Amino acid sequence: MRQLHTTQRLACHTPHVAPCVRFLARRSHAARSSSNGFRSSVVATVEPSGPTGGPHEIKTQLLSELEGLDRGIFGVPAAKKARILALIAELEKHNTQTAPTANLETVAGDWRLLYSTITITGAKRTKLGLREFVRLGEFTQHIDIANNLAVNRIEFSVSGLSAIRGSLTIRANYQVVSEQRVGITYLDSALTPAGLQKIFEANLDLLLSIFNPEGHLDITYLDLDSDLDLEAEGAASGCWRVGRDNKGNVFLLARPRKH
Template sequence: MATNLIQPPLKDSCVSPLIHRTMNSMKLQRLVPTPSRINTSKLGERPVWFRPITFIKVAEHSSSSGLVEDETLAQKKRELYQALEGINRGIFGIPSAKKIEIENLVKLLESQNPTPNPTLELEKVAGCWRLVYSTISILGSKRTKLGLRDFISLDEFFQNIDIAKSKAVNVIKFSAMGLNLLSGKLSIEASFKIASTTRVDINSENSTITPDQLMNVFRKNYDLLLGIFNPEGWLEITYVDESMRIGRDDKGNIFVLERFEDRNS
C-alpha cells in the first residue's frame, strides 16, 4: 500500500533565507505603484510627494501692506508740494483750476489722517510751523491799502504752539523796500482750549507790530490787517503727522503748514 506524503504548510521561519527575501520583495512590489503612474516634477524628476512645502507668512504680508499705505501717503504729500510751487501760499489769489487741484489733494490727505484724534495727542501739534498754503486771500483794494503790491512784501508766516500754556503765537513777517529794506513782523498771541477730539476754540489776546517804523506804515489800516490774520474762532485739525498739519477754521479757510525747526522765528 502506497503511502501519500502530505507536506505541511511552510512557515516563514522555516523558509530558507533566499526564498524569504524573494517572497518579501514580491509583496512590496504589489504595494508600490508602477513607475508609469508616478508623476514627476520638472526639477530633478522627483516624485510628487517629495515636492517641498511653501509656507506663507501672513505677518510679512501685513507689514508689506502697511509700507504700501505709507508710501501712498508720502506720494500724496509730494504731489501737494508740487501743486503749491510758485503760488506764494495762495495769499494773492490763484486760478480756480489750481485751487481745485490743491483742495482735492488736501481732501485725500485728510481722508488718510494718521492722527484721527489730534487734541488727544497734542504733542504732535506742539512746536513751530510754517504756513505753505492758505485760502486766506488779500486781493484788490485790500492789497492796495496795505501797500502789499510794491512797497511792502509779505514774507514768512510762522505759528508757535505751546501746549503746556495752551498758547499760540502767529508771526507774520514783512519787509518794506522803501525803508532801506526794513524788516519787521506782526505777532498775534492767542489762547486755545480743547472743544472736541479734533477741534480747539481760539481767543485772540493781543497783537504787536515791530519795529515802530513798520507800525507807522500799517497804523492807518491796522484793523484791516488784523481782520485778515486774526485767528479768533475755532480750528478743526483735519490732518497732522510728524512734518505736516492741515486745519480748517470757522470762516471756511484751509491752512496747510509744515514743521519748522527754528523755534525763534
C-alpha cells in the same frame, strides 16, 4: 515792542489728474443689420481719477502745485485752487490721528505755513501797500501747550530808501472743544519795529481782521514722526498738519521731523 490791542472780536473736484480713458466697444443693435452681421461702434468715455499714492506722494504733488504761489495769499486761479484742495482732501483721507487734541504734544512746536485759502486781493492789497513796496515773508506758528498759546508771526519787508524788516505777531489762547477741535480766543498783537507800525497805522484794523484767528479750528490731518518716510527729503519729509476753521478757511502747515 509796542503792544497793539484790538477790542473788536473778529470772528477770529476738479482735481488735476491724468484722465483715465476707458474704451467701450459695443455692437449697435440700433444700426440696421446687413446680411454680413452687425455694424459695430466704439465709444470713448473719459473718467477722472483721483490722486494716487500715499501721503508722501500726495505731499510731493502738493508742493509742485504750490510752487510760486506765495502760500496762496494773493489768490490762486480757480482750476489750480481746485486741484490743491482736492489733494488736501485726499491727504486727509490718510489721517491716522482721529483725536489729535488728546495728545497735544503731537502739535507742539514751530510750524511753517505752506498754503492757506485766506487771501489779500483787490482793494485790501492796495491799502496795505502789498502791491509795490511791502513784501510778505514767512508765516510761522508756535504752539505752546504748556500755556495753551498759539503765536502766529507774519514777516514783512519794506523796500526803498528806508528798508525795513519786521513782523506782526498775534497771540491767541486755545481750549480743547472735541477730539479734533480747539476753540481760539484772540489775546493781543504786536507790530515791530516802529517803522512798520507807521506804515500800517492807518490800516491796522484791516490787517488784524485778515489774520485774526478767533473762532474754532478742526485738525483734520496730522503726521506723527514715527509715520514719516525716513528716506524722503525736503518739505515732503516733515510732519504736515491740515486745519479747517469756522470761517471756511483751510490751512496747510509743515515742520521738520524730530530726530
